[in-house]
Amino acid sequence: MQRLTDHLIVLSFDCLSSKDVPRLRELPNFKRFLNGAAVCDEVKTIYPSTTYPCHTSIITGNYPAKHGIVNNTKLQPGRLSPDWYWKRKEIKGTTLYDEAKKRGMKTGALLWPVTARANIDYHIPEIFANRKWHSQTAVSLVNGSFYYTLDMNFRFGHLRKGIQQPWLDDFVTASTVHTIKTKKPDLLLVHLVDLDAQRHRYGFSAEQSSEALERHDIRLGAILDALEEGGMMERSTVIVLGDHSSLDVTQVIKLNVLLKESGFIQVNDKGKISSWQAFCKSNDGAASIYLKDPSDFQTKERISALLHSLRMNRENGIERILSSDEALEVGADNDVAFMLEAREGFYFTEEIDGPAIVEISQEDVVAGTYCKAVHGYSPNKLNYNTVFIAKGKGIMPNGTIESMRLVDEGPTFAKLLGVDLGKTDGRVLDEIIQS
Structure with missing residues (x-):
């Protein structure tokens, strides 16, 4: 299959909603990225619309019934803190990063869900210590790229406070910038959680949630600048997306x-x-x-x-x-x-x-x-859609996507990289692909 881009950078802003788009158009770096991009601001998520099933659907092109990640956490009645679906082996079928590796591509993933122990070159998985005898550093090292994780923590560990937000996303952004400049991966998957964390705690439209969007704008700017400074921008495709929206609860x-x-x-x-x-x-x-x-x-x-x-x-x-x-x-x-x-x-x-x-x-x-706001609801809930924005090599400038689903993203990424995910539930967004 023909490869349409040299570098695919996927930035997932957890809980980015269609209702955020007017605000994104006002923020300087989102505005800069939106200019000339292909956009769908009404992306239909999956059911259940929780983070781990969503992110697995994004990189497989399949619904939970097929890929097997049906919840964030496992069925363990009585456990105070159930284990999460952290590990790659729990996904049924292939993934975007698996197929990229088969083609000899350099791959990276920073806090991308359900990737622990995956065959990824530059990798810090989303996982936390869930037993009293575990430490956060140990579980990250064992389940990701050992020396890469040590290096990123040596360089940027001072930016984070454990897994607390917004400091964790600052660490992830600094690691992303460094990885782009020094490793130049063919595929890089990045998961940023600040917005989702603030909405859970304070509510969808709270001041803290608005401030998280502003921080994400700064993070996006730093990543775009890194691509330009590294001479990669003209050869890269950058994707900004959300996985689900959220709704206030009482x-x-x-x-x-x-x-x-x-x-x-x-x-x-x-x-x-x-x-x-x-x-x-x-x-x-x-x-x-x-x-x-x-x-x-x-x-x-x-x-x-x-x-x-x-x-x-x-x-x-x-x-x-x-x-x-x-x-x-x-x-x-x-x-x-x-x-x-x-x-x-x-x-x-x-x-x-x-x-x-x-x-x-x-x-x-x-x-x-x-919580004050949550997700997990049906994709048919009113005003509950998410966002997809694509720009760069292989993408038609100012392309319009009338209708799409979260499961359409994986097949589209696969086409850009020239790999095959096999028969998927989603479709390729051919209307924005430029060969």
């Missing part, structure tokens, strides 16, 4: 409280889950109901009756109930017994104690117990 749905009260979850004398027949796994704005025994049709019928009874009352916050077949139709996990969509203003947690519906207080937000 109430929490703790469905596991009701499952416990109904006898589907059992706890020990310390209040910890000892066994379960059904469990609600949160995707924030959506949730999945799993059965310990998928063939337990009696339990499934009882759960169905409970859910439909709850849905009758709007105050319970459940907007839609999907069967496993309906979940598969929208590209979600078909191993679920049911999938639930929360009404706007509500989101799901996995807690098993307290009231089933909780009004979020400012004290909860300050303590970090609950």
Whole structure:
């Protein structure tokens, strides 16, 4: 296959929304990048629209039902902090960086989800220490490029405060700039999380979220300057994208409280889950109901009756109930017994104690117990689309994309690099490709 660009730089600004576009057009570096770019400001995300499934869809061109990353975290009832889908081996099928490596290309990834232990040349994965006996430095070194990670931390480690934002994104940006100038990778995937973190904590339109956009503008400018200073700009394609939007919330749905009260979850004398027949796994704005025994049709019928009874009352916050077949139709996990969509203003947690519906207080937000804005919702939610902006070699200047989905990005990137992802759920955005 013909390769259309020498360098593909993909910058994912987590939680960048279609509603942010007017503001982006005012910020100097986004404005500079938007000038002459091909743009779609109404990109349909996936279901569930959480970060790890989204980023895996971006680099595979497939929905979660096919690539297997169906949530940020794994189904581990009773664990206070479930493990995340960190590792490349958990993705079914091939990825953009796999195919690039097969063609002998130099690859890089900075905090790109679900890449731990991947075959990537310049690599710091998104992973954190999730056991008391682990350290952040150790898990990063073991799961990424050992010497590269040491070098980036030696040079720029003073910029970060663990995994806290906005300092982590400052570290990632400095590492990105250095990598572009010194390594000149053929493919570089960069994930920046500042905006998403601020929206979770303070709300979609909060002043802190606006300030995060301004910081992202500075980061984008530094990366564009690095490409120019390194003599790479004319030979490069730069992609700026989001993975999902988010919605403000005021109430929490703790469905596991009701499952416990109904006898589907059992706890020990310390209040910890000892066994379960059904469990609600949160995707924030959506949730999945799993059965310990998928063939337990009696339990499934009882759960169905409970859910439909709850849905009758709007105050319970459940907007839609999907069967496993309906979940598969929208590209979600078909191993679920049911999938639930929360009404706007509500989101799901996995807690098993307290009231089933909780009004979020400012004290909860300050303590970090609950969020003020979340994602995970259906891509059909109103005003919930994300953004795709492409510019550079192989891209038609001022190209227009009338309609696209998140899964269309991977096949388009593959065409630019001259690699093949195989049969995908997404399509190539041929309308903006310039051979």
